[in-house]
Amino acid sequence: MQSAMTAAAVGPERPGGQGLDPHQEESGNLAIHKLLTTDDGRAWTDFVATVRQGRDGSWSYEAWALRGMVRWIRRYAPEGGYVHEVVEVIGENPLERQDYRALATYDEEMAAAGNPADVQQAYIEPERLTYPYAYERISQLFDSPNAPDLIVNPKSYAYGRQPGQHGALDVVQSRSPLVFSGPGAKRGAVVDAPAKQVDIAPTIARLMGFPLIDGRDITGRTSSERGCPPDVYLKRQDGRVLEEMLDDSTGRPERVYILLLDGQSHTELLYRLEREPDAIPNLRRLIARGCLLRYGSITNFPSITWPSHNAIGTGAWSGHHDIVNPTYFLRATRELVSPQGQQFDTARFLNPEVETLFEAFKRVLGDGVFTASINEPCTRGADHASLERRLVGDRGRLIALTKETEHEINPRWYEELEEEGHRLQGQIDNRGLAQARLLFLDESHPAPVFVYHEFAQPDSSAHDYGPHHEGARAALDETDRRIGHILRTLEERGLFETTLFVITTDHGMATQNIELRANPARIPQRDGMAAVTAEPCIYLRDLRVEVEVTHDGRSARFFVADNDPDERGEHPPVPGATIVVTDRKDGLVARVATDTNGLAACAVPAELEPGELLAAVHAEGFNPRHLRLDGTNVCIDLREVLYGQG
Structure with missing residues (x-):
């Protein structure tokens, strides 16, 4: 086997126009x-x-x-x-x-x-x-x-x-708190281990007793392709098991409940735990019976909601699950898509080659197990998924449960938060709470074996107030009360002690x-x-310009195309692009335009070498290109202009 230092360098796993060519x-x-x-x-x-x-x-x-x-x-x-x-x-x-x-x-x-x-x-x-x-x-x-x-x-x-x-x-925007609480986790422990967001899913799989499979690691290669026995728990697993947080002597969980406190600052959470002994009692209770990472876990990059939620839910970074940003450009179709804006359609943007925890639970435990995604951007494979408009349970009872806790919504959100959606997050989180309670109270289906539940109020308030503002702390207090309702519901059903709770966030938050x-x-x-x-x-939006000087040096041929490949992987020709060729003294040699096939040609002065002729190529909607007829680019030398090095 080659050593790491002699192995070939590895570029993008699936080239498709990203980066700079x-x-x-x-x-x-x-x-x-x-x-x-x-x-x-x-x-x-x-x-x-x-x-x-x-x-x-x-x-x-x-x-x-x-x-x-x-x-x-x-x-x-x-x-x-x-x-x-x-x-x-x-x-x-x-x-x-x-x-x-x-x-x-x-x-x-x-x-x-x-x-x-x-x-x-x-x-x-x-x-x-x-x-x-x-x-x-x-x-x-x-x-x-x-x-x-x-x-x-x-x-x-x-x-x-x-x-x-x-x-x-x-690190401030990229650190999320992380707690494992319940069966399988160390109790009353604070651990100094390093962790990444993509470690959460494989750690859950290990605690639930999932088998190791011949899946892909961060390199995109299966275990067998890497020459080793099955060594991952998910079909695509970029992270590792956080063994430092686990203790098998505390038992094995029967179900997992992820409590995602969207945008909650790690340092703020620790501040409340250390300096306000009467604050956030429900989170404090879970943390006391579990294991907290002193330095949290490090998020996806970019450290933004939609990519990070799906990194947690799949164990794969966004460059592998493909929701790379809340909004991004699909080169092949020249389409700007927004999973966050099209939030009820998020699942279709997720790479089919990755596996969500919802899908993994069903693969291992059978299609009969019940799973739920509550107000959560990771949805694919969940039986109940509010962001895919799949709601399980009696609607009348859901409405009644929603009204039961409406009085706990702080009226300040309606009066003080900046954006319309942020003002409504208290209502949205309250509806999510009602869904959670109903899913465990409804006898028409088994109790969920896996729940992934987002609480958005911490994020909305931290955006509009700032992460260390009293308003952001009030949002965590309100979220803690909602968590208390969930804990009581599970206790009433006799499910609390057998449930593993995972407390985390999708990203950090920095003062602006x-x-x-x-x-x-x-x-x-x-x-x-x-x-x-x-x-x-x-x-x-760039032009792909190919230039060839004929073997006798008398003429030059140009092909101008869109540098972004289409759905067939081809570069569509650009008709009507203007090409101006000048000599080393900026004398005009030729002015031509590409035809419908993106082609153009001109004569080349016999006394000049191709490297002495400059072509300037312009087309509407694209950045211009400047290159010599020998194919070399004419451009800023960043090393020279930024650092004085040629």
Whole structure:
């Protein structure tokens, strides 16, 4: 078997136009330059990441920042998975600091922000942050053909007009609390182990006694393809079992209930547990009977709701389950899709090659087991799935249960929260609570063996108030009361002691400087570049230009096409593209336009070499191309313009 250091570098698992190929060198470099050096770019952008294909077909991953750049490759590791090897650094490696333990408490977070008198100004600069598992989390994203050409990581405090925000790679926005409570978990323990969001699903599978199968690991290769016996629990498993949290002597669970506190800050949760002994009694009770990770788990990148929920529910990163962002561009169909906006249709966007926990429970325990997805963006395979309009149980009783707890909704949400959807989250979570109670009270079906339940109020409030605001704490208090109702329902049914509870979130939350009204991903498009922007993702609209000088040197042929492949994997020709050819003195040599097949040709002066002639190619809706007739691109040299290195 090859050693990790001699194995070939591995690029995107499913190439489909993502990242930068040689036809995008000009526009990609220009976009990166704008993102870093314009006035707004300097104020807003932390770094820009991409995967780049060289002319020889090789791939490498890059992160560019004003303070420096890093380029790395990945290889198959002999024991499975990948190893990541840094091959170039200029200036400061912007991803050098990757400690998952950094800024794990409220005090550490405030100290990194300079201990502001007002928590609403707890802004943390890049030099005080870390980027856990940065190479893996960036690389995985570009495995999907849905991935962008560039992804922008804003400074932790520089996105939008809401006091709280998330999505970035930094540890504050990427840390989620994680607790396993009940049979199979250590009791009353705080564990210092490293963890990732994709570790949750395989850990649940291990606790439920699922068998190991010949499934795919993070490299996309099955156990047998990797030359080892079955070693994963799910058909696609990017994570590992968190053995550090488990204790088989505490029994095996009969069911699992994931309590997902959307957007809940890890440091805030610890703050409440440590300093407010009478607060959040129901969460406190579950944590006391279980195992809490001191440093939480690290989320998907981007650390955003729809990708992260499905990473938890499948054990696969978003670059493998394919919901790479709440909104993203499908190159093959030239279609901008929004699983979050089309939330009742999310399941169709999920890669069929991954397996949800709902599907895994049925595969192992049989189709007769009952599973539920409550207000949860991961839905495929669930019997009850409110975001797929599959509601199980008597509607009249559901309405009655909803009204029973309506008085517990804090009226401040209607008066104070900014967005219409946020004002209604109390109602939505209350309806989710009613669904949960009914599913365990209704005798028409067995008690659910797996429930994945999202509570959205913590996220809405942290966005509109800020993660450390009293309003965000009130949202956690309200959520805790709802969890109390669920615990009591399970106790009444005699199911509490045999249920494993998993408490986590989909992402962290960072304080924003709303005065900036920052939106760095929009900079290239705003500055006139042809792109589809779905923050933080940028999809460049580029021309594929192929030029050939005939063997006698008398003429040149051009083929101009859309650089994004269509559904057949072909590049559609671009008719009507103008091509202006000039000599080394900018004298006009030819001006031609492509025909319906994207073809054009011109004469070449006999005294000039192809490398001495420049072609400028323009077409409506695309970024221009500038290249010499020998095929070399004419573009910004980022190493020179950013760092003074040629």
